[in-house]
Amino acid sequence: MAIITVRGVTKDYQLGKTIVPALRGVDLTVEAGEFLSIAGPSGSGKTTLLNLIGCVDTPTAGSVEVDGRDTRKLSERQLTDLRLHTIGFIFQSFNLVQVLSVFQNVEFPLLLQGGAGKAERSARVLGLLEAMGIREYATHRPSELSGGQRQRVAVARALVTRPKLVLADEPTANLDSQTGQNIIDLMRDMNRKDGTTFVFSTHDPKVMAHASALVRIADGQVAAREQLNGQA
Amino acid sequence: MSQRLDTLRVLLRIAVRNLVASRVRTVILGLIVLIGSLIVVVGASVMDSIDRGMRTSIQGSLGGQLQVYAASSKDPLALYGGMMGMSRLDAIDDFAKVKEVLLKVPEVKAVVPMGIDQALVATGNAFDQALERLRGDARRVVAGEAGPEVQAGYQKRKAHVRRMVDLLASDLKQALAIVDQEGRDAPERRKQGEDLRRASADAFWAGFDADPFAALEFLENRIAPLVMDSGFTFIRYVGTDVEAFMKAFELARVAKGEPIPPGRRGILLGKQYAEEWLKLRNARRLDQIKDARDRFGRRLAKDEELQRWAREMLGRIREIELQLDPVEAEAVALALAPALGAPEGEPLPGLLTRLFTVDDATFDARYRLFYEVLAPRLRLYQISVGDTITIKAPGKSGAFNSVNVKVYGMVEYRGIEKSGIAGNTSIMDLQSFRDLYGFMTKEKQAELARLKAGLGAREVGRDEAEAVLFGAAAPVAEAAQAAAIDERALLAGVGEKRASAVAAADRVYAQDEIDQGVALNAAVILQDPRRLEQTRADIARASDAAGLGLKVMDWQEASGMVGQFVFMLRTILIVAVLIFFAVALVIINNAMVMAALQRVKEIGTMRAIGAQKGFVTWMLLIEVAAVGLFFGLLGAALGGGVVALIRASGGIPAYTDLLFFLFSGPALLPKLDPASVVLSLLVVLSVSVLSGLYPAWIALKVTPVEAMASEE
Numbered sequence: 001m002a003i004i005t006v007r008g009v010t011k012d013y014q015l016g017k018t019i020v021p022a023l024r025g026v027d028l029t030v031e032a033g034e035f036l037s038i039a040g041p042s043g044s045g046k047t048t049l050l051n052l053i054g055c056v057d058t059p060t061a062g063s064v065e066v067d068g069r070d071t072r073k074l075s076e077r078q079l080t081d082l083r084l085h086t087i088g089f090i091f092q093s094f095n096l097v098q099v100l101s102v103f104q105n106v107e108f109p110l111l112l113q114g115g116a117g118k119a120e121r122s123a124r125v126l127g128l129l130e131a132m133g134i135r136e137y138a139t140h141r142p143s144e145l146s147g148g149q150r151q152r153v154a155v156a157r158a159l160v161t162r163p164k165l166v167l168a169d170e171p172t173a174n175l176d177s178q179t180g181q182n183i184i185d186l187m188r189d190m191n192r193k194d195g196t197t198f199v200f201s202t203h204d205p206k207v208m209a210h211a212s213a214l215v216r217i218a219d220g221q222v223a224a225r226e227q228l229n230g231q232a
Numbered sequence: 233m234s235q236r237l238d239t240l241r242v243l244l245r246i247a248v249r250n251l252v253a254s255r256v257r258t259v260i261l262g263l264i265v266l267i268g269s270l271i272v273v274v275g276a277s278v279m280d281s282i283d284r285g286m287r288t289s290i291q292g293s294l295g296g297q298l299q300v301y302a303a304s305s306k307d308p309l310a311l312y313g314g315m316m317g318m319s320r321l322d323a324i325d326d327f328a329k330v331k332e333v334l335l336k337v338p339e340v341k342a343v344v345p346m347g348i349d350q351a352l353v354a355t356g357n358a359f360d361q362a363l364e365r366l367r368g369d370a371r372r373v374v375a376g377e378a379g380p381e382v383q384a385g386y387q388k389r390k391a392h393v394r395r396m397v398d399l400l401a402s403d404l405k406q407a408l409a410i411v412d413q414e415g416r417d418a419p420e421r422r423k424q425g426e427d428l429r430r431a432s433a434d435a436f437w438a439g440f441d442a443d444p445f446a447a448l449e450f451l452e453n454r455i456a457p458l459v460m461d462s463g464f465t466f467i468r469y470v471g472t473d474v475e476a477f478m479k480a481f482e483l484a485r486v487a488k489g490e491p492i493p494p495g496r497r498g499i500l501l502g503k504q505y506a507e508e509w510l511k512l513r514n515a516r517r518l519d520q521i522k523d524a525r526d527r528f529g530r531r532l533a534k535d536e537e538l539q540r541w542a543r544e545m546l547g548r549i550r551e552i553e554l555q556l557d558p559v560e561a562e563a564v565a566l567a568l569a570p571a572l573g574a575p576e577g578e579p580l581p582g583l584l585t586r587l588f589t590v591d592d593a594t595f596d597a598r599y600r601l602f603y604e605v606l607a608p609r610l611r612l613y614q615i616s617v618g619d620t621i622t623i624k625a626p627g628k629s630g631a632f633n634s635v636n637v638k639v640y641g642m643v644e645y646r647g648i649e650k651s652g653i654a655g656n657t658s659i660m661d662l663q664s665f666r667d668l669y670g671f672m673t674k675e676k677q678a679e680l681a682r683l684k685a686g687l688g689a690r691e692v693g694r695d696e697a698e699a700v701l702f703g704a705a706a707p708v709a710e711a712a713q714a715a716a717i718d719e720r721a722l723l724a725g726v727g728e729k730r731a732s733a734v735a736a737a738d739r740v741y742a743q744d745e746i747d748q749g750v751a752l753n754a755a756v757i758l759q760d761p762r763r764l765e766q767t768r769a770d771i772a773r774a775s776d777a778a779g780l781g782l783k784v785m786d787w788q789e790a791s792g793m794v795g796q797f798v799f800m801l802r803t804i805l806i807v808a809v810l811i812f813f814a815v816a817l818v819i820i821n822n823a824m825v826m827a828a829l830q831r832v833k834e835i836g837t838m839r840a841i842g843a844q845k846g847f848v849t850w851m852l853l854i855e856v857a858a859v860g861l862f863f864g865l866l867g868a869a870l871g872g873g874v875v876a877l878i879r880a881s882g883g884i885p886a887y888t889d890l891l892f893f894l895f896s897g898p899a900l901l902p903k904l905d906p907a908s909v910v911l912s913l914l915v916v917l918s919v920s921v922l923s924g925l926y927p928a929w930i931a932l933k934v935t936p937v938e939a940m941a942s943e944e
Contacts (some may be wrong), residue, residue, distance in 0.1 A: 047940060056840050056936035077844060083936070084842025095837040095939055099249035104242075111242045112842050157841070169940055 002065075003165055003197050004030035004053055009062030010220075011048050022048040024220040025062070030199060032164065035191045037211030038201040045220040046201040047169055053199065054087055054167045055079045067164055084112055088158030090168035090187075090200070094150040096142040096157075102129070103138040106156045113161060128156040132186060148179035155186060159196070166190075168200035172207055184210050239847070247855040250827070257823055261859050264816045265920060266867035269912040271812065273871025275805045276908030278884070278900065285896035286798055287787070292483035293645045293654035294470065295787035296344065296755030297764050298771065300330065303783040309753055310792025311348065312653050313468075321752045323669075324782070328747040330754060333778045339767045341759045344480045345751035347471040347665040348657070351625035352464045355510070355614040358554045359400075359459045362393050363452055370444040392557030394437055397455060399553060401432045404458060427454040465509050465614070467623065469499065469658040471665020473746050480757045483648065484659070489617035489641020495740040497661045499623075499637045501615065503644035504655025510614040513548050514588065515607065517541045518599050523650075525595065527898065528885060532592045545588040549581060552610065556580075560609045567605045571597075617641050623660075627670025635664045651892035653794060662746050669750075798894060813915065817923045824856055824927035835931050836938030845932050852928045853921060860920030867916070868909045875904045 006028040013020045022045045030036055038046050051057035052064050055071050064071045067086050074082065083089075088109075096105050106125045110116050116124070129135040132152040134145075142150055151171060158166050168187070172180030184207055191198050200211075208214055209228070216223040251258045291297060294311050301309045302322035309321060324330055327345045334343045369386040408425040415421075430436055431451065440447045470477075474492045478484055492498035507516065521538055524530040532538045556564060561580050568583045569576060587606075590598050615621055617639055624634040637660060645654045758767055768784050775782040788795040828835070835848045878884060883899030886892035891900075 051937060051940060054840070054936075056940065080839070080842055080844050083840060089837075089840050089939075091837065091939060095833065097246070097834055097837070099246060099253050104245070108242065108838075109841050111238050112847070114236075114238060 001032050002029045003032045003067055004028065004199070005063075005065040006049070006053070007063050007065075009049075009052060009059045009064060011045075011052065011057070012060045022220055023052075023059075026217075026220070026222055028215060028222060028225075030197065032197050033191070033195045034197055034199075035188060035210070035212040036197075036199045036215065037208045037213070038199065038215045038217060039203060039208050040201075040217035040223075041203065044217045046203075046217055048220075049217065050167055050169050050199065050201055054089060055083050084109065085161065086164050088161065088163040088166040088196075090151070090154050090158045090166065090171045092170040092173050094142070094147075094154045094174075096150060096153055098142055101139050101141055102134065102145070102153050105142065105153055106160050109157060109161045124160055125156070128160055129153075131190075132156050147175050148182065151175060151179075151183050152186065155183065155190075159190060162194070163196065165197045165199065168198065170201055170203075172202065172204060177204075177206065180204070180207060243847070243850055243854050244858070246851055247858050250831075250855055251858060254827070257827070258859065261820055261823055261856075262863035262866075264819060265860055265863040265916050266870065268809075268812055268816055268919070269864040269867030269916045270871045270874065271809060272912035272915055273868050273904070273908050274874050274902070275809065276911055277871070277875050277902040277904050279802055279805060280905050280908065281900055281902040282798060282801070282894050284903075285900065286791075286794070286894050288483070288896040289645075289648050289651075289654060289893050290787045290791045290794065291761070292481055293648065294346075294348075294481065294657065294755070295790055296480060297758045297761050297787055298756040298768055299753055299785045299787065299790040300324075300334070300756060300771065300775070300782040301753035301785075303781050305783070308792070309783075309785055309790050311790050312792055312794050323750040323752055324754065324780075325750055327749060327751040327754065328744070329778070330751075330775075330780055330782065331747055333774050333780060334754075334756060334771060337767065337770045337774050339759050339763050340756055340771070342476060342480045342757040344476045344755045344757070345473050345662060345747070346477075346754060347662070347669060347750075347752040348469070349471070349625060349665070349669065349752075350466055350468050351623045351668060353467045353615070354622045354624070355465055358551070358611075359393075359396055359456050361611070362389065362396060363448065363456060365389055366393050367445075367448055370448065374444065388557055388559060390437070390440065391559070393451065394432075395556075395558050395561070396554050397428070397431045397451070399550065400455070400458060401428045403550065404428060424454075424458060428458070431455050467505065467509075467658055468502070468656050469623075469660045469665070471660045471662050471668070471751075474498070474500070474659060474661055477659060480755065481645075483645040483654075484643055485646055486641045487644040487649075489639070492640045492659075492661060493740075495742065495746070497635075497637055497664050497739070497741075498640045499621070499658055499660040499664070500641050500643040501639055502655050502658045503642040503649065504652045505658060506613055506615070506642055508652060508656070512551070512610060512612050514545045514552060515602070515610075515612055517545050518602055521590070521595065522599055525592075528887065532590065532595065542588070542590055545590075546585060549584040549588065552584060552606065553580060555610050564605060564609060568601070571601055571605070615639055623664075623668060625668045627668065631670075633668050633670055635667045637661070637664050647897045648893050650886075650889075650898065652889050653893040661741075662749070662751070663741060666749055669752075794890070794893065797890060809915075813919045817919055820856060820859075820920060820923035821926055824852060824924055825930060827855075828852060828927040828930045831931075832934050832938050835934040836936050836940075839934065840936035840939040848931045848934065849928045852931050853924045856920040856924035856927075857917060860917045861913070864913050864916035864920075868912050871912065872904050872909070875902050878902055 006026055009023055009026045010021065011023040013022055026045075026049060028049075038049060040046050048057070052059050052071075053066065055064075055066060055074075058071065066082065069082065071079065071082075097108065100108065103125055106128060107121055110121045110124065126135060126138065129138055132155060134149055134152050134156075137145060137149060137153075142153065145153070151174075155171075158168075166187070171187075172183055175183065187198055187200070188210055190196055200207075202208055211228055214224075214226045214228055216226070290311070299309055299311070302324055305321040307320050324345075331343045331345070334340050366386075366389040369382065369389050372382050373386050404424075408421060408428070427450075431454075436447070475494050478486075478491065486500060487503045489500075492500060501510070507519070511519075521532070521541055524535070524538055525532075530538060532542060553561070565578070565580045565583055568574070568580075568587060569578060572583060572586045574583055574586055587598055587601060620636050620638045622634055622636050624632050627633040643659050645651075648654055756767075756771065758764065764786060768786060771782075772784045775784070788798075835851075838848055839845075879901050883901040884895070885899050886895045886897070892898065894900075
């Protein structure tokens with residue numbers, strides 16, 4: 001079953017008086033449970049495509065369906081809800097809330113969702129921190145952690161709502177290669193264990209190699225879609 | 233519900249943590265809020281207390297709760313004088329009718345008629361007074377009352393007058409010596425010189441007893457005019473139903489003397505008026521310096537005004553000398569010399585100069601010395617209780633009317649004794665006011681008729697005028713004789729003419745007579761002052777229904793400039809607070825905009841993760857509201873502390889007359905009003921939320937895409 005269906009999507013940006021096309025007609029289908037890497041040089045449109053899939057941006061033309069819902073037909077509020085309940089985000093520069101502790105950062109989406117009791121929230125957050133190997137830092141502030149540790153917190157935050165889909169834009173770009181490797185391994189573990197779909201962009205060939213599938217983008221179009229073995 | 237609570241909790245947590253994270257910004261914003269709320273709390277408390285004080289002062293001294301006056305008047309009523317002096321009011325012709333109608337209005341407890349005006353009062357000078365007393369003694373001696381005390385008094389007064397003449401002669405010697413011998417008034421000046429020489433010569437006094445009245449005549453006509461003291465002063469009075477007035481205005485009380493007996497003519501002088509205008513200048517200056525030193529800690533060494541007052545006293549020593557007869561002068565000199573450390577036998581002027589040369593170290597001792605040694609021998613006030621004074625005022629027609637009224641006592645207003653605003657007003661009976669103001673009372677009409685008859689006045693027709701007025705030609709020249717003034721004959725005539733005035737002074741007027749006649753305005757006293765607005769409308773309706781043509785004003789309006797001053801004070805405070813908060817708004821807004829812009833990425837992230845727009849908006853609003861609430865409370869608490877501190881230190885002293893009146897006492901003790909605390913919190917909260925709106929709007933506009941931007 002396809003969790004993402006992108007059909008004939010174009011995206012133009014207005015830059016002063018000129019219109020810059022970022023995507024020029026992309027078709028892409030991602031099946032549930034995939035561990036998909038989007039690769040391509042800078043400016044090829046990777047981030048734009050991820051933003052469209054993540055419902056934080058809307059296409060100029062074409063349609064994006066996430067979890068069976070056509071994003072064009074959703075209101076701003078519904079899109080926000082879709083992000084909250086269905087999608088998890090991991091950012092290149094971690095984007096943690098500086099004034100909250102590690103625990104509170106991870107708990108944050110649960111509080112936005114509401115519904116989970118205090119005990120349940122605590123169990124889920126601590127469970128994930130355990131899995132990420134950063135449980136001892138639960139009460140620390142992000143500024144007290146290293147880059148790799150912060151990205152682990154970010155991963156935990158993306159996973160805490162048990163989303164069907166996790167999007168990661170260059171999750172390893174700000175990490176050294178060993179730490180980046182570890183993060184990808186963690187994500188891969190989660191993918192295998194829970195069947196969560198991961199879509200991440202990267203231009204690092206070593207990272208790409210871990211993916212189950214690889215989509216190459218060039219000049220705003222899909223250049224190739226390859227099926228990989230993706231050994232961990 | 234618990235979900236909302238959780239969200240709120242996380243919002244609060246983020247807000248507080250953000251505030252703690254940027255401490256400097258928070259403290260600066262907090263201080264602004266704190267000062268704002270402090271100003272509001274203290275300002276509102278002080279204004280409230282001034283309001284209360286003013287209410288007490290005005291309602292209790294002259295205003296009552298409401299005032300009515302003729303609607304046809306051009307000027308508005310101004311109880312304490314307006315910008316242009318006294319306001320001109322049309323008269324209420326029949327006060328009795330007004331009283332009758334208004335008393336039927338519910339809540340009206342009393343209606344007090346009033347006529348407020350200014351007049352001149354003759355005070356005479358020390359020389360005139362001394363001559364007057366001497367004349368009295370002379371009369372008794374001549375009449376044959378030859379007791380030893382009468383003789384002693386007569387001799388004493390005579391010595392006093394002679395001393396005054398000597399002092400005057402020495403004062404004027406130089407002035408007369410430098411007269412331009414060729415000038416137009418040179419003959420008159422020479423004559424004055426001769427007169428003075430004659431009056432101070434031993435021969436004049438040796439011959440005094442032979443014909444005292446002739447000698448007195450000479451002194452009165454030729455010497456007294458050389459004394460340059462003015463003999464008139466202004467007086468502000470309210471002509472009223474005195475009995476009703478004293479009952480209605482609880483602050484008024486007789487401070488000296490006795491109340492005017494019911495129905496009698498008479499006047500109670502404003503105590504403060506007497507202090508300021510009638511008191512011996514040097515005594516007044518001593519009082520003022522003492523007050524400035526005791527109450528405000530002012531010092532002669534540093535205060536230019538006090539130094540001026542002290543200098544002024546030295547120039548007015550002669551005034552005191554003039555009041556003492558030779559025996560008293562000697563006694564005073566004897567008592568003063570040791571106390572002042574002066575050499576024995578130093579003459580009185582030197583001693584007085586020593587006495588009034590004061591500095592901070594000696595002032596208190598000198599003050600005591602003056603009041604213990606000198607004051608008992610002096611006439612401290614130009615008018616004393618028990619005197620009958622002549623009051624003159626231009627009536628409606630422009631011609632001067634005058635009445636003689638007995639001074640029964642002095643009136644002061646409890647709590648605002650030292651303020652001239654109320655205390656300068658004397659209280660006079662209504663009949664005398666009507667006479668002064670030029671309204672024809674029944675009595676007056678009768679008197680006029682009597683006078684006409686007495687003088688043989690009659691109507692003269694045009695055709696017979698010449699014959700009647702000039703009559704047949706008769707030799708006129710032989711009628712001219714040396715004019716000799718026969719004192720006794722004159723006195724007898726005066727006695728008869730005065731009969732009607734004496735009768736008026738002794739007459740007791742019935743309530744009807746007091747009520748029936750004119751008044752300029754009337755104070756309305758209510759049972760329940762809180763029902764003022766309602767009653768005001770009721771009175772206006774009743775007046776219209778009865779065709780009285782009255783205008784109704786509340787006490788604050790009626791107080792004229794005084795009320796306006798408080799209005800101004802309040803306006804200044806409000807404008808200052810508004811400006812302050814406008815600046816605060818800009819500063820807080822700027823700081824929060826900066827904060828919002830700094831957090832664009834964080835806000836974008838939250839939005840991407842699934843926070844709705846409302847969430848991030850609230851995040852910023854709660855942040856400023858938290859600053860507002862916390863520091864607002866702190867400021868209010870501090871304001872309460874300031875108010876308590878002011879109270880503990882004895883309040884804000886009333887530096888001026890007006891403040892004394894507004895504070896209704898020597899100091900303002902502000903009271904912390906819970907309403908002002910609530911008000912300050914409301915103001916501070918709304919200002920901070922208002923200044924958070926634009927930053928919140930910025931947050932609203934942040935798109936989740938911002939989170940993806942990959943700088944660093």
